[in-house]
Amino acid sequence: MKSKMPGTLPECEMEAPENSRRNFLKQSALITAVALTPAVATKAADMHVDEKIAEAFEKLPIKFEVNGVQQSLSVEPRATLLDILREQLDLTGTKKGCDYGQCGACTVHVDGHRVNSCLTLGVMVNGKKVTTIEGLAKGEELHPMQEAFLKHDGFQCGYCTPGQIMSAVACIREGHANSETEIREFMSGNICRCGAYPNIVNAIQEVKEGGHAV
Amino acid sequence: MEKITLDKGAPEGLSRVDGRMKVTGRAKYSAEYKVAGVTYGVLAGSTITSGSIKTIDTKKAENAPGVLAVITYLNAPKIPGYQTETPAAKGALKIFYDDKIFFNGQPVALVIADTFERALFAASLVKVTYNATTFQTNLKSNLSTGVSPHNGPDYLRGSGDAYKNAPVKVEQEYLIPTEVHNPMELHAIIASWDADDKVSVYDKTQGIKSTQRSIAQAFKLPQENVHVMSPFVGGAFGAALRTWPHEIAAVLAAKVVKKPVKLVLSRADMFTSVGYRPHTWQKIGLGATADGKLTGITHEASGQTSVYEDFTEGVVNISQLMYACPNVNTKYRLVSLNVNTPTPMRGPGEATGAFALESAMDELSYALNIDPIELRMRNYAETDPQTGKPYSSKFLNDAYKIGADAIGWSKRNAKPGTVKENGWLAGYGMAAGMFGAYRGSATVVARLLADGTLHIETAVTDIGPGTGTAMTTIASEVMGISSDKVNFKLGDSTMPPSPTQGGSSVTATVGSAVSDACTQLKEKLKELNGNSESASAGYAQILQQHNLPQLEVTVTSKGGPELGKYAMYSWSVHFMKVLVHPVTGVVKIQQGLSVADAGHIVSPKTARSQMIGGSIMGAGMALMEEAVIDHRYGRLMNNNFADYHVPVQADIPQIEALFVNKPDPYLNPMGAKGMGEIATIGVAAALANAVYNATGKRVRDLPITPDKLV
Numbered sequence: 019m020k021s022k023m024p025g026t027l028p029e030c031e032m033e034a035p036e037n038s039r040r041n042f043l044k045q046s047a048l049i050t051a052v053a054l055t056p057a058v059a060t061k062a063a064d065m066h067v068d069e070k071i072a073e074a075f076e077k078l079p080i081k082f083e084v085n086g087v088q089q090s091l092s093v094e095p096r097a098t099l100l101d102i103l104r105e106q107l108d109l110t111g112t113k114k115g116c117d118y119g120q121c122g123a124c125t126v127h128v129d130g131h132r133v134n135s136c137l138t139l140g141v142m143v144n145g146k147k148v149t150t151i152e153g154l155a156k157g158e159e160l161h162p163m164q165e166a167f168l169k170h171d172g173f174q175c176g177y178c179t180p181g182q183i184m185s186a187v188a189c190i191r192e193g194h195a196n197s198e199t200e201i202r203e204f205m206s207g208n209i210c211r212c213g214a215y216p217n218i219v220n221a222i223q224e225v226k227e228g229g230h231a232v
Numbered sequence: 233m234e235k236i237t238l239d240k241g242a243p244e245g246l247s248r249v250d251g252r253m254k255v256t257g258r259a260k261y262s263a264e265y266k267v268a269g270v271t272y273g274v275l276a277g278s279t280i281t282s283g284s285i286k287t288i289d290t291k292k293a294e295n296a297p298g299v300l301a302v303i304t305y306l307n308a309p310k311i312p313g314y315q316t317e318t319p320a321a322k323g324a325l326k327i328f329y330d331d332k333i334f335f336n337g338q339p340v341a342l343v344i345a346d347t348f349e350r351a352l353f354a355a356s357l358v359k360v361t362y363n364a365t366t367f368q369t370n371l372k373s374n375l376s377t378g379v380s381p382h383n384g385p386d387y388l389r390g391s392g393d394a395y396k397n398a399p400v401k402v403e404q405e406y407l408i409p410t411e412v413h414n415p416m417e418l419h420a421i422i423a424s425w426d427a428d429d430k431v432s433v434y435d436k437t438q439g440i441k442s443t444q445r446s447i448a449q450a451f452k453l454p455q456e457n458v459h460v461m462s463p464f465v466g467g468a469f470g471a472a473l474r475t476w477p478h479e480i481a482a483v484l485a486a487k488v489v490k491k492p493v494k495l496v497l498s499r500a501d502m503f504t505s506v507g508y509r510p511h512t513w514q515k516i517g518l519g520a521t522a523d524g525k526l527t528g529i530t531h532e533a534s535g536q537t538s539v540y541e542d543f544t545e546g547v548v549n550i551s552q553l554m555y556a557c558p559n560v561n562t563k564y565r566l567v568s569l570n571v572n573t574p575t576p577m578r579g580p581g582e583a584t585g586a587f588a589l590e591s592a593m594d595e596l597s598y599a600l601n602i603d604p605i606e607l608r609m610r611n612y613a614e615t616d617p618q619t620g621k622p623y624s625s626k627f628l629n630d631a632y633k634i635g636a637d638a639i640g641w642s643k644r645n646a647k648p649g650t651v652k653e654n655g656w657l658a659g660y661g662m663a664a665g666m667f668g669a670y671r672g673s674a675t676v677v678a679r680l681l682a683d684g685t686l687h688i689e690t691a692v693t694d695i696g697p698g699t700g701t702a703m704t705t706i707a708s709e710v711m712g713i714s715s716d717k718v719n720f721k722l723g724d725s726t727m728p729p730s731p732t733q734g735g736s737s738v739t740a741t742v743g744s745a746v747s748d749a750c751t752q753l754k755e756k757l758k759e760l761n762g763n764s765e766s767a768s769a770g771y772a773q774i775l776q777q778h779n780l781p782q783l784e785v786t787v788t789s790k791g792g793p794e795l796g797k798y799a800m801y802s803w804s805v806h807f808m809k810v811l812v813h814p815v816t817g818v819v820k821i822q823q824g825l826s827v828a829d830a831g832h833i834v835s836p837k838t839a840r841s842q843m844i845g846g847s848i849m850g851a852g853m854a855l856m857e858e859a860v861i862d863h864r865y866g867r868l869m870n871n872n873f874a875d876y877h878v879p880v881q882a883d884i885p886q887i888e889a890l891f892v893n894k895p896d897p898y899l900n901p902m903g904a905k906g907m908g909e910i911a912t913i914g915v916a917a918a919l920a921n922a923v924y925n926a927t928g929k930r931v932r933d934l935p936i937t938p939d940k941l942v
Contacts, residue, residue, distance in 0.1 A: 116499040174842065
């Protein structure tokens, strides 16, 4: 690499990919209309039917279960499970902290396993069962882990808390909660900036040692 | 003296009143409100570090599906508040104001689309060309350009540089890198115009009323026409103390597209948009007699700021205040660089200054061969060294004793690098911290209903410490009713005014107003009851007897003249035991303990967590946090959580927090002093001192990463 003088701009601006698939879909839609009659084609263009058809092609149907409720959605392939939960299903208990799978705030269970929903595309959960923090309690009866977090003050601002709790439940289910050290290791994907770590460990140990079903 | 011990039982005190909302996911943060017709904004940032915009091509972005508008300085409606400012004057960054670029990542465009995905993609299509100019981002190579802020004189007590003539002296330089608040919740705002001159925002902020004022000022609106809502804040640590350009941009964008706009910063944006603890160089000179009496302290500091705005903090204050020393001189300089403006971060100034002063005190203790606690006690200030005023309360000596006993300080070997445990070098360190104890003005409305429940409202926020819980505890204690009968509401600008949550002042300020309001309610109840005291159980009965649906008081509370008579400070001492791997240089905290003299502890359960959390933030500052700029390009290299390390579970052992828990007689009716800052101030030095004790290696530039120990 050629060395650069300080203050000069490296040629590393990213060129956004041409929107070719979408243009192709739009053109195809219009060509199909032209094949019918020119008048239809004109009208279709006026009404932005091409846009709507392209949009329809760009979205994929998915069916999945969230907290026991069957959901049928049409989603863009690039939409993450996190954004679908928060923006389309109004399940905002799952938190956005980084979008890169680096903080754990978005942790949910997919078929019982913890995953970062920001690194999971919506289309990947087609046919699967998703549990979010909103689905953990049984009505007004809190899950033992939620009770333990309250008792041990396992949070302050509360923003990382849903992710911590979902991760903590999975940590016990996986058999990774057999010592303080093990808990710390297997809970290290969930950042808490307020620093509730010792209290979180105490909460998890209490649930583990209490033999509660998680 | 009350000891709050750590075991697997629950910590004592009221559990968080909003805890159930937080553990069930029902607590809604700023980006999470369902607003009809909401649109999504995504910012595009400058790819150069200094210069001006040559061209902006927004056509592709505008034509991308779902895009409603692309706002740049070329088409942005004029923000009225920006026009009245002197154009050349330094000040807050004016977003989309002109073509000037001051730092890398500065917002140059805001794309608004009907979905987040579409806005994000379209933002990548905005094409900007620049006229780049030379820039400076390196603090160390620009130290000579530092200027005195506000042209104020340097501090001098007694004679300057007296340490140089002392029999025993320490003279060292210390460096802290840029540290970024990085609360887990990304900064977010949803802005909706309800009428041409009325706007509502759900906004992440520490100051409801200050945000209301800032938005009103920017858009020249009557203050009451700006409705700010922030009932839950997902951490802030100072990063939401002021109204930032992205908040103004969202309000502007909502006006442009005539629809509500939601703008959530990305984690990368969080590094360049909402401040940080500034990269700071310091030099300390300490002089002492052979028996450990300080004869001179000299403290110089140079911190970075942006080229467009001065940011100052009290880095050197701690050296003027901490120890009884006749000769003290300090000097503070600002170095303007092509970076975004810093902002106060937990323990602003003092956390930086304490790292240098308390590291130097440790170095002096080894030079004198005096125990570090003993050295501090020999220089213990019984009155405020700066003003000569008596302290309202100071029990730091108690804190030293409590901490030394609890951590087992007697086990520390004064000879560094001599103790091994399972192949690891072991060492103990300690350091003290202090921060002003403040009390401002707050107004609360308190309503006792005929069913015996008490409802209190004020426009404060709770960024995590447990303000609602502390206020509920105060109300329940003053009224003598159970905490579940108290409903404390906050986070809305339509409520009576309260201060910004910052500077460790909310419990003292808002708590006083709550206490005063409850006292007034009790007096009114007494009057109604024929001037005889009523048992709390009888409150509802009194109201019912007088056919009153409710009893309401609105009370404004602030400190009296006693605030000027005393020097008021909170104090802390932090102890750390570390293990250092002799081959790899890995540092493991084995034990951590913080002791606070924060007056009467109002809410023990949340206070304990706040102290522990502050210690963990200090551990991050000491051992891992460092925002790194590539000075060839002026760009941050680690603006994400994979590369910018904050403490995670595996880094942190059981840390304990203990309290002296003796009330301050003057600051407020509860006897409470602030705690948020002292929880972090001094922690970094305690860790550096422990590492020295373990290894004999003194690390003076944070963070203490393994490469500095091998």
